[in-house]
Amino acid sequence: MRRAVLAGTGFSTLVIALLALKPHQLPGPDASAAHAPASARTSTAPSGSSAGTGTYTGDPVDTRYGTVQVAVTVTKGKVTSVEVLQAPDQNGRDQQISSRALPRLTQEAITAQSAHIDAVSGASYTSQGYVESLQSALDQAHV
Template sequence: MRAHSVRRTVLTCVATATVTVLALSLKPHHLPVAAAPPTTPPPAAGSASPGTGTGSTTTRTVTGPTVQTRYGPVQVQLTVHGSEITAARALRQPNGDARSVQINRTAIPALVGETLHTQSAHVDAVSGATYTSEGYLSSLQSALDQAHV
């Protein structure tokens, strides 16, 4: 009888671990829907500052749309010189609760750093900040499209 209990316990643990690994490896197959501009807007979505410089190499600023995520809005602004992303920042990020603030304190700099490193929206999501990452990447891609980068 005791051996049967031990076997059942081991099988239960293995099954639980398998289901947990499978659940954690799933990624949502949808992107958040873009929201209307905020009531106190940063630069309007899709706005671009006038280019500066001479010839074909100009510096401009483009702003992606505000993307509403489960935990709050995300909006990305890029500074582009020619076809190079020289700066990226999150104008809006989820901050409705202490946990979101804590998560985004590390997630946003990581996303910005990867954006500058890859010079594209081909950035991996930050573990533990999936919704923020998805919103950031959606707004980033839109900004890149506007900048024709």
């Protein structure tokens, strides 16, 4: 009887501890990222072109490890390429993370045709900066 009580108590404690855990989430836009003013946004879409066609430069997003900025090329409303203009590269570890994460993020963005992409494990800050810069460029393109 005593074992059953101890086992029940232990199981209950385990369930409560598991329910108390929160899933890992990326920091929100107001957590640590600072954005450039809207006046700093640039676009190289030719005037008179159809909406959603051209190259649009996203806002530079400051992260804990450096600035991330992308430019998106859109053709007839479809994302055709994403170019990384700035990425953390202050040391070998930053360069290693960027070289692994940025191509994956770019491929996901082109496949998803949006900024609703998964972060790359081990590159949370870079991923968040990439997504924010990408979204600002897509907002300009009206995609």
